[in-house]
Amino acid sequence: MPGSGTDHTKPRLDLAGPIVVLVEPQLGENIGTAARAMGNFGLSRLRLVNPRDGWPNIHAKRASSGADDILDNAELFDTLEAAIADCQTVFATTARGHDQAKPVVGPDQAAREISERATAGQTVAVVFGRERWGLTNDEVGLADRIITFPVNPAFASLNLAQAVLLVSYEFFKLSTAGALPFTMPTKSAPAGKEQLFAFFADLERELEKVEFFRPPEKRDTMTINLRNIFTRMQLTQQDVQTLHGVIMSIAEGRKGPARGGVLDGQEAGMLRALLAEHAQGRVPNERGPVRGLSRLLRRNPTDAERALWDGMTKDRRFAGRGFKRQVPVGPHIADLVSFPLRTVIDLVPDQEEDAAGAARAEKCAWLSARDYRVLPVRTAAIQADVAAVLDDLDAAIGSATSEQ
Template sequence: MSGSGTDKTKSGVTLAGPVVILVEPQLGENIGMAARAMGNFGLTRLRIVNPRDGWPNVHARRAASGADHILDHVELYDTVEQAVADCTLLFATTARAHDQAKPVVAPEAAATEMTTAIAGGATVGILFGRERYGLQNEEVALANRITTFPVNPGFASLNLAQAVLLVGYEWFKLATSGALPFGMPERSERASQHQMEAFFDNLVRELDKVEFLRPPEKRETMLVNLRNIFTRMDPTKQDMHTLHGVVMAIAEGRKGPAKGGVLDGEQATRLRALLAEHGQGALPSESGTVRGIARLLRRNPTDAERILWQALTTDRRFAGQFKRQTPVGRHIPDFVSFVVRVAIELINPEEADVIVSDRATRKAWLEAREYRVVSMAVADVERDLATELDRLEASLPGLP
């Protein structure tokens, strides 16, 4: 597939359409964009009268965005009279009243007349004027009809490609009966009443567990409102499977630390001991065991880590300063700020000697590189977070 909307695997629509005639266009880019607009709506015949910058034009080719099949067959003329000589029905597009006694029609009406005339074998042309001042009176006089657009009268100027696109759109819509190029993908089979009822029973059962349907006197009304939400959806069987899975995931929670749960202090301590034993100064990217344990710790914060991380990201004193479980050289402190060169270490109760030793090594390494290491006891964070945050702020006089 090429571009944001062109699918080269699909064949284009081939229709007998009107001839687009550009009168003395000034910029190659405008010719190219007009050709692109033509290609959007199945118009292929382009005539150009005396282009200012000559022809062919590399700028037109670039601006056409792939509408080469139109530019490759451009017909050049020296005068408007020559360009329209074979037209049996001619429309002049203009934003100005030229005070000429001839019908003025909107693009919809013009498209209807074009379609009828082309079906009868007529050659239909549409004149588009210069970018700067449009069509002259004598050029409009050659046309059978004037076509103008329902635009803001105080700002009626359209660029060349816009004018071509509006006329092309109305013609193509009529010629193809307004058929859209694609529709909504086919969905799975519509959910049965039995499946709907099973899902709803499950939903109500879980809502009762959390006492959502109260007070008792409003229970029936709430159930009716809930049921109507899902019946209005006109759900498919797949929709019901998905919704059922959502309800159960919320009700039961995630299963196990590998899916991003919350570790308790004992679990975290064991994992940190394993990381200390296997790491020996290695980066998480250098060992499968180290990488796996580090990933578990990162994806499964303890309650204290989660509480402190939320505070560090929302408290205006620290927001945007800290990162969690981020490598600093060969070490991974619990939290680190590269901006103010501070590392925070959470201390779990009854940590193994190997963890204490590993933390001491990490602290010495960080301090040797001018990082300040702040230790916080997990129990203190969980019991009195505000005091710990005040203590952290007091120890960081250089915090922005």
């Protein structure tokens, strides 16, 4: 497992860049860290002029963090003249003005000139001086150009490896057009407007229930502001599914939509049968009893309801379609309804009394008359194969959507 950004399984990028020349480096650690900086940015040719502590140096290897091949192939010279003898263009780095009539460039301009000359087949070197006092006047005099860095003039001294890194970085950035080694992974496609509209509808419906939009005359402005918050986020499909789940979990309480209550599955079925025989306890022109019953039914699901709802919440095909359990639709209570899709899933029990069947037929007719598509699902089918039921529902919903 590679760590700290080092991965030896990836191909190494070696650029046709400049030779790095270190003049009389004093510490092996500085040579090692300079080699590390070179390796970071694709440079590999290192020349050493009379290192103080001799060569090879174990401290350099320890500080190089794996840039061993650069150190192993480093060339050793007695003088700077010998180190740059085969070069056509030489840049000298310095933080001090040496009162010499030479072009002075920053590291970005130097990178451009180095690239041009290397492309033309020239051998280019960048010379770095000693840690304590840099390059002498005579040594700067051997160069064609001077590189200096835009630093604080009152504190201009850079560590040797830092100076090597700045030049290497600018050359690497130019050579690779600034391409980053990785970007944010795209694990989910951007959310479509249809999915966002469904999320907004559910969110606003739940906020309406808790009287969030007050005063009423500001509702339109508050709705626009709320939608703009989520639109600016550039949400993915997975983001919307997660947010939708969060909103519905908050709206439906701590116990969750398919747990809780005081009745087991069989008792919950008996409750539904009783309500169906009495037309679901409807009171004409009153919403209170219907809402109270919907909450009671939502808290006490049957085994078939629980299995189907659990399957739908885990099936990504139904995410964002806006289905809710045991919701009042006019004077009736729908087992599952999606208001954005105007689709009702009606669970049909295995055995049903005549009165209950008549009440169900009345409910379905009422819904159909108001442009709701009613999809009947038998509870026996859910208990036999939930996955097959979900496939059938997805196909039916998809065909209905394509017809619209």
